[in-house]
Amino acid sequence: xxxxxxxxxxxxxxxxxEVEALLGWNQAAIxxxxxxxxxxxxxxxxxxxxxxxxxxxxxxxxxxxxxSDVTCVDWFPSEPRFEVVYQITSIPRKTRMRVKVKLDSSxxxxxxxxxxxxxxxxxxxxxxxxxxIQFEGHPYMKRIMMPEDWxxxxxxxxxxxxxxx
Amino acid sequence: MALTSTPGVTVEREPGAxxxxxxxxxxxxxxxxxxxxxxxxxDGETIVRIMPDxxxxxxxIEKTTEAKFYQQVVPLTDRIDYLCPMTNNLTYCLAVEKxxxxxxxxxxxxIRVMLNELTRINSHLVWxxxxxxxxxxxxxxxxxxxxxxxxxxxFEMVSGQRMMTSYFRIGGVSLDLPxxxxxxxxxxxDRFPANVDEYENLLTNNPIWINRxxxxxxxxxxxxxxxxxxxxTLRACGIDYDLRRDAPYSGYExxxxxxxxxxxxxxxxRYLVRVQELRESIGIVxxxxxxxxxAGPIKADAPKVVLPDREKMKTQxxxxxxxxxxxxxxxxxxxxxxxQAVESPRGEMGYYIVSDGTAKPYRVHMRSPSxxxxxxxxxxxxxxxxADVVAAIGSIDIVLGDVDR
Numbered sequence: 001x002x003x004x005x006x007x008x009x010x011x012x013x014x015x016x017x018e019v020e021a022l023l024g025w026n027q028a029a030i031x032x033x034x035x036x037x038x039x040x041x042x043x044x045x046x047x048x049x050x051x052x053x054x055x056x057x058x059x060x061x062x063x064x065x066x067x068s069d070v071t072c073v074d075w076f077p078s079e080p081r082f083e084v085v086y087q088i089t090s091i092p093r094k095t096r097m098r099v100k101v102k103l104d105s106s107x108x109x110x111x112x113x114x115x116x117x118x119x120x121x122x123x124x125x126x127x128x129x130x131x132x133i134q135f136e137g138h139p140y141m142k143r144i145m146m147p148e149d150w151x152x153x154x155x156x157x158x159x160x161x162x163x164x165x
Numbered sequence: 166m167a168l169t170s171t172p173g174v175t176v177e178r179e180p181g182a183x184x185x186x187x188x189x190x191x192x193x194x195x196x197x198x199x200x201x202x203x204x205x206x207x208d209g210e211t212i213v214r215i216m217p218d219x220x221x222x223x224x225x226i227e228k229t230t231e232a233k234f235y236q237q238v239v240p241l242t243d244r245i246d247y248l249c250p251m252t253n254n255l256t257y258c259l260a261v262e263k264x265x266x267x268x269x270x271x272x273x274x275x276i277r278v279m280l281n282e283l284t285r286i287n288s289h290l291v292w293x294x295x296x297x298x299x300x301x302x303x304x305x306x307x308x309x310x311x312x313x314x315x316x317x318x319x320f321e322m323v324s325g326q327r328m329m330t331s332y333f334r335i336g337g338v339s340l341d342l343p344x345x346x347x348x349x350x351x352x353x354x355d356r357f358p359a360n361v362d363e364y365e366n367l368l369t370n371n372p373i374w375i376n377r378x379x380x381x382x383x384x385x386x387x388x389x390x391x392x393x394x395x396x397x398t399l400r401a402c403g404i405d406y407d408l409r410r411d412a413p414y415s416g417y418e419x420x421x422x423x424x425x426x427x428x429x430x431x432x433x434x435r436y437l438v439r440v441q442e443l444r445e446s447i448g449i450v451x452x453x454x455x456x457x458x459x460a461g462p463i464k465a466d467a468p469k470v471v472l473p474d475r476e477k478m479k480t481q482x483x484x485x486x487x488x489x490x491x492x493x494x495x496x497x498x499x500x501x502x503x504x505q506a507v508e509s510p511r512g513e514m515g516y517y518i519v520s521d522g523t524a525k526p527y528r529v530h531m532r533s534p535s536x537x538x539x540x541x542x543x544x545x546x547x548x549x550x551x552a553d554v555v556a557a558i559g560s561i562d563i564v565l566g567d568v569d570r
Contacts, residue, residue, distance in 0.1 A: 039502075
């Protein structure tokens with residue numbers, strides 16, 4: 001299982017049904033793609049997130065009916081600073097893929113996918129709590145892990161591991 | 166019309182119009198399996214709304230990992246889901262091995278599968294014992310913990326620790342199996358099916374048990390998927406999905422086992438599914454014992470990543486250098502990201518690891534099954550009786566260390 005270089009050219013990834021379906025649906029929604037270590041990643045444009053996710057859930061060729069995980073990666077100090085990461089799983093097709101959306105540190109708002117998968121509820125609250133990403137349309141955007149009166153977002157890279165002294 | 170005669174005081178609602186009451190359950194409630202707080206709004210005995218409040222056990226493991234070398238994260242993973250430490254170890258090691266593109270020797274894979282299934286049995290025994298105790302069948306707890314003690318002794322024999330084993334390492338396992346270990350596992354595996362019969366004798370056809378469990382905390386398959394449940398909770402509503410079979414890892418494709426399911430979707434169905442899983446797991450352990458490669462390496466051949474044998478380190482200069490370098494500087498991992506999912510006793514346990522090419526992980530995120538399964542609790546309880554909340558919590562088998570991380 002030696003490592004092969006990642007494929008980042010979307011035209012070469014047309015043999016993946018997910019990529020083919022998304023390209024056929026709306027080419028403008030996709031900001032990039034990567035196939036690395038047997039895992040497919042697709043970057044979406046922020047404004048196209050909800051329709052694209054709905055498409056991925058409902059389309060016959062993709063059928064990603066389970067949202068496994070929502071998390072975030074902080075690339076401080078580079079911009080766009082945040083990447084919100086969705087791991088989605090198709091139970092009938094037994095496949096999974098990763099969807100990412102990049103966010104600038106000046107505008108950390110993103111639409112909540114709770115209308116597509118209700119399971120994003122706790123996950124999005126956790127990302128809000130630990131990274132400070134605002135999920136618009138989430139009915140209860142409150143801290144979930146840290147105490148309610150906590151200041152700051154601990155998983156950001158500019159937040160020291162031992163806390164502020 | 167003024168409802169009060171006291172000047173200056175206005176009452177907006179008529180006394181008695183407010184028919185609901187807020188009840189605080191936990192965080193120190195013994196039946197919440199840790200420190201779960203539930204805010205329950207009840208109307209008489211019927212639940213109107215239920216809201217889990219979590220975070221009491223949040224220890225910031227994800228943040229801590231960013232300051233550790235890759236190999237130093239393994240002991241932290243034990244402490245996430247403390248009822249199945251080996252499954253956590255396995256998921257983390259598999260994820261890092263995927264990042265490294267590393268091949269694991271067959272013997273190490275089989276040892277991992279065997280111990281992982283013993284861990285599943287261990288976790289299910291704790292679940293069965295405490296779940297039955299919550300509902301009032303105290304005896305079952307003692308029977309389950311009797312067998313769990315045998316398992317903990319096995320874990321102690323193999324790793325030196327009863328609970329926080331840290332036995333799996335990146336590239337293999339830390340030490341070869343001790344002499345006489347497989348015989349003891351065989352002894353356990355031979356008598357365990359009779360023990361499961363014993364538990365089933367106490368519970369499966371017990372009218373009190375059936376009355377408390379049947380039809381309680383029902384969830385439909387559509388809701389279960391939408392709310393992100395996995396594992397036995399999902400399989401008990403008829404979705405046949407098990408990562409061991411559907412996305413095999415660590416050599417699970419070499420084993421034959423059934424995936425127990427039920428189409429009923431209530432607490433009793435979840436009980437039956439988990440008890441069947443006990444039997445299937447012991448079958449996998451038996452297959453491991455029969456097919457275990459006799460001898461062979463237990464670590465991958467990657468001197469820059471895997472610590473050398475103690476004996477070699479003391480006699481060979483090169484091994485000593487590698488040992489020194491790994492311990493002091495760690496090992497670098499090629500940049501990239503992976504998501505590795507494993508079927509833990511509770512459901513899909515996933516580790517998402519991002520590497521930036523240094524010796525410390527850039528980001529480690531644990532997708533814990535308890536965290537996602539807990540979201541299904543309101544759907545299971547709302548509109549039903551307060552007395553069944555404890556049965557519902559027990560049936561989704563949450564571990565609060567896993568929820569809060």
